[in-house]
Amino acid sequence: MKIELLNLTKTFDGSPVVNDVSLTVASGELFFLLGPSGCGKTTLLRMVAGFYEPDAGTIRFGERTMNGVPAHDRNTALVFQNYALWPHLTVYENVAYGLRLRKVPEPELDQRVTAALAQVRMTEQRERKPGSLSGGQQQRVALARAAVVRPDLLLLDEPLSNLDARLRVEMREEIARLHRAAATTSLYVTHDQEEALSLADRIAVMDGGKVLQVGTPLEIYHHPANPFVARFIGEMNLFPATGPLAHALGAPAVGPDSQAQIGFRPERVILVPNAESGGHPARVIGATFFGSRNQIVLRTPQGEEIKVATPDYLGEGTEVRFTVPPEHLLFFP
Amino acid sequence: MKKALPFLLAFFALFLVYPLVKVLGGSFFVEKIIDGHVTQIFSLDYYGLLFANPFYRECLGNSFLIAAWTTALTLILALPLALLFLRADFPAKTTLSALLLLPLILPPFVGAIGLKQCFARFGSLNLLLDHFHLIDPLHPPDWFGAGGFWGIVFLQTLHLLPILFLSVQAALANLDPALHDAARNLGARSLTVLRTVTLPLALPGIFAGGAIVFVSAFTDLGTPLIFDFQSTAPTQIYNLVNQSDNPLGYCLTVVTLAVVAVLFLLARWATRGDYAMLSRASAAGADGARKLSPLAGWAATLGVSLLIFVSVLPHLGVVIQSFAAKWFFTVLPSQWSASYYHEVFTLPLTGTSLQNSLVYAGAASLLDLILGLAIAQLLVREKFTGRSLLDALAMLPLALPGLVTAFAFLIAFSHGPFPVSSHGLAAAINTLWVACFDPRRNPTLLLVVAYALHRLPYLVRAATAGLEQMSVDLERASANLGAKPWQTLAQITVPLIAANLIAGTLLTFAFSLLDVSNGMVLAEESRFYPLTKAIYQLLGRITPEAPALACALGVVAMVFLGVSLTLASRLLGRKTGQLFRMG
Numbered sequence A: 001m002k003i004e005l006l007n008l009t010k011t012f013d014g015s016p017v018v019n020d021v022s023l024t025v026a027s028g029e030l031f032f033l034l035g036p037s038g039c040g041k042t043t044l045l046r047m048v049a050g051f052y053e054p055d056a057g058t059i060r061f062g063e064r065t066m067n068g069v070p071a072h073d074r075n076t077a078l079v080f081q082n083y084a085l086w087p088h089l090t091v092y093e094n095v096a097y098g099l100r101l102r103k104v105p106e107p108e109l110d111q112r113v114t115a116a117l118a119q120v121r122m123t124e125q126r127e128r129k130p131g132s133l134s135g136g137q138q139q140r141v142a143l144a145r146a147a148v149v150r151p152d153l154l155l156l157d158e159p160l161s162n163l164d165a166r167l168r169v170e171m172r173e174e175i176a177r178l179h180r181a182a183a184t185t186s187l188y189v190t191h192d193q194e195e196a197l198s199l200a201d202r203i204a205v206m207d208g209g210k211v212l213q214v215g216t217p218l219e220i221y222h223h224p225a226n227p228f229v230a231r232f233i234g235e236m237n238l239f240p241a242t243g244p245l246a247h248a249l250g251a252p253a254v255g256p257d258s259q260a261q262i263g264f265r266p267e268r269v270i271l272v273p274n275a276e277s278g279g280h281p282a283r284v285i286g287a288t289f290f291g292s293r294n295q296i297v298l299r300t301p302q303g304e305e306i307k308v309a310t311p312d313y314l315g316e317g318t319e320v321r322f323t324v325p326p327e328h329l330l331f332f333p
Numbered sequence B: 001m002k003k004a005l006p007f008l009l010a011f012f013a014l015f016l017v018y019p020l021v022k023v024l025g026g027s028f029f030v031e032k033i034i035d036g037h038v039t040q041i042f043s044l045d046y047y048g049l050l051f052a053n054p055f056y057r058e059c060l061g062n063s064f065l066i067a068a069w070t071t072a073l074t075l076i077l078a079l080p081l082a083l084l085f086l087r088a089d090f091p092a093k094t095t096l097s098a099l100l101l102l103p104l105i106l107p108p109f110v111g112a113i114g115l116k117q118c119f120a121r122f123g124s125l126n127l128l129l130d131h132f133h134l135i136d137p138l139h140p141p142d143w144f145g146a147g148g149f150w151g152i153v154f155l156q157t158l159h160l161l162p163i164l165f166l167s168v169q170a171a172l173a174n175l176d177p178a179l180h181d182a183a184r185n186l187g188a189r190s191l192t193v194l195r196t197v198t199l200p201l202a203l204p205g206i207f208a209g210g211a212i213v214f215v216s217a218f219t220d221l222g223t224p225l226i227f228d229f230q231s232t233a234p235t236q237i238y239n240l241v242n243q244s245d246n247p248l249g250y251c252l253t254v255v256t257l258a259v260v261a262v263l264f265l266l267a268r269w270a271t272r273g274d275y276a277m278l279s280r281a282s283a284a285g286a287d288g289a290r291k292l293s294p295l296a297g298w299a300a301t302l303g304v305s306l307l308i309f310v311s312v313l314p315h316l317g318v319v320i321q322s323f324a325a326k327w328f329f330t331v332l333p334s335q336w337s338a339s340y341y342h343e344v345f346t347l348p349l350t351g352t353s354l355q356n357s358l359v360y361a362g363a364a365s366l367l368d369l370i371l372g373l374a375i376a377q378l379l380v381r382e383k384f385t386g387r388s389l390l391d392a393l394a395m396l397p398l399a400l401p402g403l404v405t406a407f408a409f410l411i412a413f414s415h416g417p418f419p420v421s422s423h424g425l426a427a428a429i430n431t432l433w434v435a436c437f438d439p440r441r442n443p444t445l446l447l448v449v450a451y452a453l454h455r456l457p458y459l460v461r462a463a464t465a466g467l468e469q470m471s472v473d474l475e476r477a478s479a480n481l482g483a484k485p486w487q488t489l490a491q492i493t494v495p496l497i498a499a500n501l502i503a504g505t506l507l508t509f510a511f512s513l514l515d516v517s518n519g520m521v522l523a524e525e526s527r528f529y530p531l532t533k534a535i536y537q538l539l540g541r542i543t544p545e546a547p548a549l550a551c552a553l554g555v556v557a558m559v560f561l562g563v564s565l566t567l568a569s570r571l572l573g574r575k576t577g578q579l580f581r582m583g
Helices: A041-049 A091-101 A106-119 A135-147 A165-182 A193-199 A217-222 A227-232 A244-248 B004-028 B045-052 B054-087 B093-099 B108-119 B124-131 B146-173 B177-185 B190-219 B222-227 B233-241 B247-270 B294-322 B339-346 B348-381 B387-399 B402-413 B424-437 B444-469 B472-480 B485-496 B498-514 B517-522 B531-540 B546-579
Strands: A003-012 A015-025 A030-034 A056-061 A076-079 A153-157 A185-190 A202-207 A210-215 A237-240 A261-264 A270-272 A280-288 A294-299 A305-310 A319-323 A330-332 B029-034 B037-042 B324-326
Touching: A003 A041, A015 A041, A015 A056, A015 A202, A015 A210, A030 A041, A030 A193, A041 A076, A041 A153, A041 A185, A076 A135, A076 B472, A091 A106, A091 A135, A106 A135, A135 A153, A135 A165, A165 A193, A185 A193, A193 A217, A202 A217, A202 A227, A210 A217, A210 A227, A227 A237, A227 A261, A227 A330, A237 A244, B004 B029, B004 B045, B004 B247, B004 B348, B004 B387, B004 B402, B004 B444, B045 B054, B045 B247, B054 B146, B054 B190, B054 B233, B054 B247, B054 B294, B093 B294, B108 B146, B108 B222, B108 B294, B108 B531, B108 B546, B146 B190, B146 B222, B146 B294, B190 B233, B190 B247, B190 B402, B222 B233, B222 B517, B222 B531, B233 B247, B233 B402, B233 B517, B247 B387, B247 B402, B294 B324, B294 B546, B339 B348, B339 B546, B348 B387, B348 B444, B348 B485, B348 B498, B348 B531, B348 B546, B387 B444, B402 B444, B402 B517, B424 B444, B444 B498, B444 B517, B472 B485, B485 B498, B498 B546, B517 B531, B531 B546
Parallel strands: A030 A185, A030 A202, A076 A153, A153 A185
Antiparallel strands: A003 A015, A003 A056, A202 A210, A237 A261, A261 A330, A270 A319, A280 A294, A280 A319, A294 A305, B029 B037
């Protein structure tokens, strides 16, 4: 189902938390809201779920306007950050809850709950209470509970933020698999760029209650709309367009008072072997060894510091020359 | 849930605000004939009459003194007791702390019967002393002093001690142990820590508990009645009930109400920034209790046991009397019998009253469960205008003595809201009003409402505590999956806070069985008597078996109360004490 958000605004205690946000999520899309904490993404999600009423703007599911429709009539399914599993019900009953409300006949209900539990590999724990499950297991039950009702819209509120790194990767794949299988329109809130880049069909990057850019992971990574997006997604070297480095790298000329910036990703910096090959001189002032890709910090004679990601490891103090291919040089007017 | 708000407000308007306004109006407005017309004008004349009468002045003074002495004595006993139980380990501590609560399960006025048997002029103690020729049998000492004044104080102290003990213990247990550890760390001795840190921090909680004790003692009707101590404010209000056209009853009720209101406001003020609540203990009492040396430990055990023995003396008296076939001028009964327990259930008066009490208390608990849950849900989960009004209305009954509501109910519901001379619609409403409410026809509805109103704060508090501990997301998850609000309430919220709700309901039930004032005032015909009034009636009879029968009925009540309270405190654990405070 297509989801449309038109000029949504929500104010808490006088300060706008969501400020005039418009978005369209296509049917079957896995759409991400990505931003730092406090950017308004969770508030936006909770307005879509119906827990908060927007102060202004329209929410539309398909052709239906949802403003004023209570949460229990929206047929969304939300996976909560803290899972919100009911401690007094078994795993099975937690998952069956939504189907019982929908008066699904018992044989079909049992079959669907069993299938949903199998899908998240929780069949063995079906009679346990949530309190006795690990974080990852609780997360999987929460996913099953939401997915089993076949909602018009699946909402995920930072679903992986309470898991450790290894589980996070595992669950990421689980979610991707579930989404591929059901193709439910999904709205996924996170502050983790890796989750967004690896899973999303499209991403909306938010900050300060506003949407800064909407696009596919590739578009957002390669063509960030502004320095904030550029820095928030991956790493980015940013310099004033009026500076000597911009000039040296062949950036477009700007007036002396311009606030424009140039930017390039650390992995796009090329280290050249010697002066004959061209490039600009710099000295390594910091180096962190990571194995396949190492983090190097260069300083130019003019004092500009540049982050570089490279498979070669260079010790501190090494004199190098570097260049950035013009097609990877970004310009933010 | 917000849809419930108008119903709740209407309930409070009808059963709380209207009766009180009626009493206030009756005390401040005087009928005067001006130019041949009867008009109501505002006047303090009645209060002038009340305070000009030395007898009523004495009554108010006595009530005040009884309350003051009781509060002082319970505080003196409860503070060290609470500290001892919180900070020290000694033999049989758990058992003793449960036994300390025993006096709670006995209505003080039933205790008075037992106490009289033990300490009256020709009671067991004097007879025992006489046996050893220690006293002059012609002039036995009067243990109750001043016509029963000290007997009342003694009984009230014993009865209210557990409440204050629980309340003080809760206030102390709420303190973050880190606070007194910090003081010790800076070099303060134990007593200095107590004086400079512990007590100041716990003071609001202690004050709130003390206020409850003061109000209970000030407004208790049952105990002075049994001692036949006429000169207290409650006994006089009771005597004036039957003269509902006598405005002095109104005035006396309003003065009582004023005393209570002042204390209530003081308690609110004292707890306005309750530090104990602010710095909620991360691990309350986790620093553990100190083990006393064997000698000190046994001394503590012995001391507490002695206190418990004294405080269950009235109970013992009641139990012994209930089995006494013949007890006249002897230390212990000369003949024993269990037949009274059979009679309790078969005699019309006692059997009916037992049944009535169970019905009244059961219905009141159910009503409270519904009201309490709705109010707690609104207060915790919703934002709406009038929130603090609802909060105040729901908590007000805590400060409202049973006697005041009973009197106000009688005034407000015996007659319609419009003047007797009305016509048409107003007259029809009057007729309907009396048909629905008039306690002289059938007090069941009013008794149930009165019982429910009084214990409502316990349920609201218990439910509020449960809701506050429960994540809203658990309810949202249910709504999100398509559950209507009532489905979420029934399937998620109620099961999750069931322990709190059951405990609150049990407390309502137990204390409704205990209630004296409402039944005394509102139930006029014997077929509507609750068991407390049946006990009182039996005591007034001169047949030889009446006191024993009354005591047997009292013991049955004790059993009911004991079971409910035990279950409730099991469910609530150490939070029980927080229910017994004002503000």
